[in-house]
Amino acid sequence: MKPNSPWRISDFRALFAATSFGQLGTNIGYVAVPLIAVSALDASPGQVGALATLSTVAFLLIGLPAGAWMDRMRQRRVLIAADLARAGLFASIPLAWWLDALTLQQLYMVVLLHGCATVFADVGAQSVLPQLVGRADLVQANAAVNTLIAAGTVVGRGAGGGLVQLLTAPVAVASTAVSYLISAVRLTAIHRTAPPPPPAPGQAARLGPQIAEGLRHVFGNKELRALALTSACANLGSQILNTMLPVLFVRELxxxxxxxxxxxxxxGVGLLLGARCAGFFARHLGYGRALGLVGLYMAPAGLLVPLxxxxxxxxxxGAGWLLTMFKTGMTNVLGVSLRQRMTPTALLGRMNATFRFLLTGALAVGAAVAGVTGELAGVHTTLWVGGAFLATAFLPVLLSPVRKRRELPQQQEGPAVRIPAAESEV
Structure with a gap:
């Protein structure tokens, strides 16, 4: 094991193991829940769109304050509580099924509350990672985590479809609950997390100013703003596609x-390959050119998916989807590492929450757009709308200073740089 490898750190290994089970459960549920809605509850395209919207709308509702709360809280405890909540919520679905009491309304409530727990799980995991490995090992650690997420997509979604087909949807959802429970147990092995910083002398820890500071940090920086816009557009397009695919595959085809x-x-294979190749492209092209040029060359792949x-x-x-996700996997590693290195520790929770607000909020918007467009214009038109967003998502990064960056910036450990609202370029 290399002396500077994040794998030498037991807390990182515990976080990685917990993330493994959490991702497996998330991806099985991602397949099983809409299939229950379509196959068992005869959901329409609009209802499937509503289900997908509710699963991510929590990031729009509480995403920003969650970042400020996470900067004040013991993050390990929050991660454990979030996984326990998600396990209980998914366990309620097979229970209701076996009692012949499952309804669309229950699915709506489960995915909404699951999304609330996921807000804290996602923001907390990205905020605690730099504390566990140090900023020097961020690229390796993020590559490992994003490789895991990609592998979870391959295994979890493949297994989810198989479990639904062979053993029924309730069994698939029950396995999701078990996966979250195991993840919570593994998180108890993490010990080295920093306590929340005390408020500055003479300053009360008011929520509004803290949220505003996180927003100014992201939108007042041209590079962070470009990364956020590109990822939001990609998420919007992918969610429009993903929302309609169960209707197209199972009902129409x-x-x-x-x-x-x-x-x-x-x-998921594309995500895996992109995450593993991120370091290679960064070394040979530079971080910024890798983000911009790979997005440019992969752009036409998004227009293959609606076919x-x-x-x-x-x-x-399928080839178009794989190539599109390859670009996403590479962007996840390089983009997350870049934004973590550009953010002081005291602002990590709010920075990550701002990104999650935008990125996962785009998923909620995309699902709503898919539901409405699917009802009014049909499934195939909706797929072309999603493909168009995917094909043009690279533009904010390509047209920003990010494309000129060859190396990651020097790590910022000191106090956050406050950008006056009047000077922000938003």
Missing amino acids: GFPEGVLGLFWAAG VDRGPWLWVA
């Missing part, structure tokens, strides 16, 4: 559930 799981798993149909077009669309 008549594919078994396992085929949808395998299609989504192909995207999905029976026969060879399924393979063409």
